Amino acid sequence: MKPTITIVVAISSNYAIGKGNQLLWHLPKDLKHFKDITAGGTIIMGRKTYDSVGRPLPKRRNIVVTRQDIVIEGCEVVKSIEAAIALCKTEDEVFIVGGAEIYRQAMHLTDRIYLTIVHHSFEADTFFPEIDYREWKETTREDHQTDEKHAFSYSFITLERP
Numbered sequence: 762m763k764p765t766i767t768i769v770v771a772i773s774s775n776y777a778i779g780k781g782n783q784l785l786w787h788l789p790k791d792l793k794h795f796k797d798i799t800a801g802g803t804i805i806m807g808r809k810t811y812d813s814v815g816r817p818l819p820k821r822r823n824i825v826v827t828r829q830d831i832v833i834e835g836c837e838v839v840k841s842i843e844a845a846i847a848l849c850k851t852e853d854e855v856f857i858v859g860g861a862e863i864y865r866q867a868m869h870l871t872d873r874i875y876l877t878i879v880h881h882s883f884e885a886d887t888f889f890p891e892i893d894y895r896e897w898k899e900t901t902r903e904d905h906q907t908d909e910k911h912a913f914s915y916s917f918i919t920l921e922r923p
Contacts, residue, residue: 765854766846766870769798770889771877771915777885778861782813785883788911795858798875803855805845805867810859811836824848826863842866861887874920881913898923 771791772778779785800820808827817823817835824837824845831838839845842863849855857867868890874897897920904916 762850764846764849764852765872766857766867767854767873767875768857768864768867768871769795769875770859770864771795771879772889773879773881773883773885775882775885776888776891777883778859778889779813779887780883780885782809782887784813785885786879786881786913788877788879788913788915790905790911791877791915791917794875794877794917799856799858803849803852804858805842805855805863806858807860807863810863813860842870846870861889865890872922874918876918876920877915878918879913879915892920894920896922 770778771788773785777785799818803822803824804818805824805826808825808829811825811833822837823835824839825833826839826842826845828840837848839848846855857863857871874892899918900921901919902916904914905911906914
């Protein structure tokens with residue numbers, strides 16, 4: 762049995778996701794959205810993403826993918842995305858949460874994408890792989906405008922493989 766493989770990502774209009782191993786924007790509702798989706802579940806991330814977060818995310822099983830031989834307290838460490846998914850055989854769904862190389866490796870395995878699109882282009886050094894929308898069906902969309910806590914408009918979109 763294979764779990765549903767779900768990518769959770771926030772991208773800009775030009776597919777940017779980061780610069781200098783940091784996020785490009787601060788959108789509190791997107792952070793809450795991420796927490797609501799992944800809380801109680803298993804998240805899979807690359808070592809650089811783990812380093813940018815700096816700690817295991819609470820109330821989640823944290824799996825870190827790296828080629829390095831390291832131990833990270835509070836995380837399971839594996840050498841490949843396939844090895845990470847193999848650890849999750851009995852789970853209903855696992856969440857791929859970054860970074861760019863992990864997204865690239867997982868894209869062909871992915872069943873669902875929880876996508877936040879920030880409606881702005883950013884200068885960046887890290888990008889999400891381009892989405893071929895012909896391979897996906899949009900099942901939900903929630904649009905949000907700028908406000909006092911959100912400098913950019915954004916949309917929460919769910920994409921599913923048909």
